[in-house]
Amino acid sequence: MIFRGRIMRKIFLAVLASLLGATASYAASAPTTETIILVRHGEKPQGGLGQLDCRGLNRSLKLPAVIAKDFGKPDAIFAPDPAKEEKDSGISYAYNRPLATVEPTAIRFQMPVDTRFGYDEIGKLQAALEQPQYSNATILVGWEHKQLYKLARNLLKDNGGDKAAVPKWRGDDFDSIYVLHIQRGAGHVSARFERLNEGLDGQPESCPS
Template identity: 50%
Template sequence: MRLTPAFALIALSCLPSAAALAASKPTTETIVFMRHGEKPDGGYGQLDCQGLNRSLALPDVLIGRYGQPAAIFAPDPGATQVSDPAGKFDYIRPLATIEPTAIRLGMPVNVPYGFTDISDMKDVLLGSDFRSSTIFVAWEHKQLVKLVKKIVKDSGGDDSIVPKWPDSDFDSLYVLTLVHDGKTTTASLHQDSEGLNGLSQTCPR
C-alpha cells in the first residue's frame, strides 16, 4: 500500500527521534579515587622512595583494571600548602603519584584547584563533560573522603557509605559509580586496592 504524503508525515511524527532516545538512556560515570604514595617522615610535600616505586607501578594497575580514562585530576601543588612535620610545603605528593600513569597514557593531569577546594572539584566531577566517562583522581586522603561524601550526598545518596581512610593506608582505591538518568543520579561505592604494599624503600637507579 502506498502511503499518502499526509499519512507518511503522521507516521514519522510518531517515531521518537534519535536525540530523544539518546537523552532517555542512562549513562554511567566511574571515578577512581586514590591517595598519594608513601611519604618521608618530614613530609616535605613529597613522596619517599617507596612512594615513588608505588607511582611507577601504578600505571599497570589502573590501566589494566579500569582502562583509559577520559581525564586525570590532582590538586594544584602550589595553590594550598600542606602542613607536614617539617613545616609547610607545596603539595606535590598526589601529582607525583599519578604522573607516571598520565605519562604512560600520553595525557595531561588537570590541576584546577588546591587540595582543600573540594566543593569546586565536586562540581567538575558532576558536570556534563564526564557523565559517561572513567576518571582518575589522586588526592589527599582526608579531603578525598570529604569529596566523595559530597558527591554521594548531592546525588541523593547516604554519605555514610563512605568509610574513613586510615592514615596508614596508601593502597586503597575508592571506586565511585554514578548512573545518570536524566536529572537523577544514583551513586554506589566500591572499595578496591592497588595491591602495591611492601614495595622497595630504595629509590630506583
C-alpha cells in the same frame, strides 16, 4: 493525484518527525554511568616536604598497570595544583605528592592532568566531576586522603547514594582505592560506593637507580 500526493507527503513528514522525536527522547534518557576512581598519594618522607619518598615513587611507577588492568584508560585525570601550599610538620611546601603519584599513569596513557584546583578546593573539584561531559566517563583522581573522604561522601550524598558507606581513610593506608559509580537516566540518579586495593604495599625503600 496532486491532492493525494500532498496527503502522503504530510503523513511521511509526520512519521519522520515522530521517529526523530522518539530517537531524541531515547538519547536524552539513555542511562549513563560515571566511574570516579579515588587514589591517595604515595608514601611520604619524614617531615613531609610535600614530596614522595622512595616507597611512594615506586608505588607511583606501578600504579599505571593497576589502573589499566582494573579500569582501562581513564577519560580524565585530576590532581591538586602543586602551587597551592600545604603544611607538613608545620612548614608550608608546594604540594607535589598527589601529582607525582598519578603522573606516571598520565604518561602511560599519554594524557594531561587537570590541576586547576587546590588540595582543599573539594567543592570546585566536585562541580567539575559532575559536569555533563563526564556523565559516561571514567575519571582518576589523585588527592589527599582526608579530602578524598569528604569528596566521596559528598558525591554519594548529592547523587542518591549512602554517604555512610564510605569508611574513614586511615592515616597509614596508602593502598586503598575508593570507587564511586554514579548512574543517571530517565530523571533518576543513584550512586554506589566500592572499595578496592592497589595491592602495592611493601614497595622497596630505595629509589630506582
